[in-house]
Amino acid sequence: MPDRDTKIHAMPLPPYLVPRYRGWRATTYAENKIWYRKLADEGQNPRIMAIACCDSRVNVNGVFSAETGDIFLHRNIANVVPPYLPDGDPHGTSAALEYAVKVLRVAHVIVIGHTECGGVQGCQHMCSGKAPELETKESFVGRWLDILRPGYERVAGISDETEQLRALERETVVVSLENLWEFPFVREAVEAERLSLHGLIFDIGAGTLQHYLPEEGRFVTV
Amino acid sequence: MPDRDTKIHAMPLPPYLVPRYRGWRATTYAENKIWYRKLADEGQNPRIMAIACCDSRVNVNGVFSAETGDIFLHRNIANVVPPYLPDGDPHGTSAALEYAVKVLRVAHVIVIGHTECGGVQGCQHMCSGKAPELETKESFVGRWLDILRPGYERVAGISDETEQLRALERETVVVSLENLWEFPFVREAVEAERLSLHGLIFDIGAGTLQHYLPEEGRFVTV
């Protein structure tokens, strides 16, 4: 390991996770060792890329009974796909999307929003002028949620705050679907029928999924 | 739902996922309904933020027997934390970090790298001049992996390619730990003993974890 100029701050694995990790190794890993080795040797070949929120209550692999190797999963605040902007700066979501579509050649990109999203609520407060701390240049959360402003404008007329929040949660998915379409490699893959796009809302408390049907212009329970 | 100017491309949920989702609802959801409702009503209060790779073979929740509500999970290509750059542009990883530390006040931020990482291999190829397509302004993957160039420089002298790749995988975690320390709110929380940082490497085929011990300057098997 080379010399370091920079001070590194790192602690060992939190002790309470050690028995859980050891338990996983002695059961799930031991029972699936052949598959894990095969995945390590042959590389991943996932069928799906999912873009979901970081929220600890959204378990994409769980909801789809997915297993190791099934889903290439990008998670950011409020499941946002930013606009296509090839300006030479780093864009983590766009990089993940490019890798999934061009290298892994996934068959589906699924954007999964969810109810009770703290990020979406922050966006609502910011856009309605109630969260000036999110409007500063230094607020990473605020600048990230700026991407959703076009969505807010579409629901700004809803007077009931909770109803507006529910609508804005759905709009995060729609804005992301709109932005997806601006990526040339996405459009090309969809037009070549190598890729399909999907938009979902997951209701945490009810455990239900809705998918967006563009021909109806709304979300419909699966 | 308001009018749309932009064409939206979205298909219903892929049919093969429907029975899996319905199965999840009839079993895991039904058996945990009370917990999910409580999480929806009361909000999340995760103890950990984890930053892991999008790779479909890395199942953070599985390895720690974690459940819905336990881990605030950001996943991007190569588990990168970018440098601190409050320039008013959107930075998804920095936004997730800010939300976790300042709003959720998690107790731990854990960076989890892994072996056989396609992103890290791309970085290796790019930095050694073997992947000119990643060096263009338009390559989102290339521009994202630029963040890891300081890590590459430290392992550039390793002549064996596989050995260099293994070293670079570890460096992704170290670079991210270094960058974490540049975020004022991270540093402040660590110094106030409200937050600890952790760096791990997960070996996909062997199912093992190593943690980074800065006092030894190396990764050690947990």
Place this chain on the structure above:
Amino acid sequence: MPDRDTKIHAMPLPPYLVPRYRGWRATTYAENKIWYRKLADEGQNPRIMAIACCDSRVNVNGVFSAETGDIFLHRNIANVVPPYLPDGDPHGTSAALEYAVKVLRVAHVIVIGHTECGGVQGCQHMCSGKAPELETKESFVGRWLDILRPGYERVAGISDETEQLRALERETVVVSLENLWEFPFVREAVEAERLSLHGLIFDIGAGTLQHYLPEEGRFVTV
């Protein structure tokens, strides 16, 4: 500290525990300090209330790899839930249950019985007339185990003593589940789908768990 009329008998911490406590502080506490402070500042929010026996061989937190903050744990002899009796007298188990369900709003109440239970064996001896010392008014153990008499009556016909004991151990869980249902606040929470009840038997020597399935009327290995 105010004056005392009553003589207090108390010794310092037994010396052999001092190095163990100091070791815990220098390791587990030091590594989890951030989490413990957060728990102290924000209060507990456990997902589970467990009702287990005081027996030193039953380690509920261990079996579930649970950590500080996870389980609100009441332990009494033979994991008994007494009948609902709001007579104005102190009832420790009922108080713990009320606090867990009404104040903490836990999602699960789990009754955990175990094999080789000395309390249950005492109940068996008392109910079969072999332990007159437990039948006196002054016997706290006897009067406590009276609560399990309805369970004994159901197994009284089993002639093999060991087999009867095993059956009575299971009945302690069933009687407690029956009594739980008599508490209006438990019933209300279950009916509102805010709470679920669970009955387990832990086999100390075999290290196995069985759960009670009411639709089958029996315990089944997990």
Place this chain on the structure above:
Amino acid sequence: MPDRDTKIHAMPLPPYLVPRYRGWRATTYAENKIWYRKLADEGQNPRIMAIACCDSRVNVNGVFSAETGDIFLHRNIANVVPPYLPDGDPHGTSAALEYAVKVLRVAHVIVIGHTECGGVQGCQHMCSGKAPELETKESFVGRWLDILRPGYERVAGISDETEQLRALERETVVVSLENLWEFPFVREAVEAERLSLHGLIFDIGAGTLQHYLPEEGRFVTV
């Protein structure tokens, strides 16, 4: 399994606990199987009885690096020992105490209070007239906390509410030590030098222990 007249409400083990239990069996249990079987065959022989709070943040076995078989552990709200009252009614704490001292013949009874105790705070509110809902006959929590009223009276003169709460937390231990002394079998065992009594306060956030020294009339850091 005999017929049931009463409806039983019970669900299977919550699914998220299943992998943790399986992990425990494959590691901790597998590595200690010989000891667990010995404990099952020979019965328990703990050296200590501990009386602690149900609070999920108080892990007595952890603090003393205790293992399966070491501590006979009774946990109730606010670590209360009620007055000696052999009236023929069930008293769970007194039963546990009697079993520990007379049957198991433990060498130590340790009462462990803790900071930030919700039960003690409830007692404070009730005794100062701020929690009328705890004063009803139907409140199990209130009637249980009545036992601590003599402790409240001693701290009633402290005007600062937080300071009063800290003092009352300590008084819960002192009241329990006083009540312990009223149990004839406890007094007899102490006088025969077969048993010693101990009072501790555990500070959750600071991870420290204090023990009560009657000759100084106060708690002193261990």
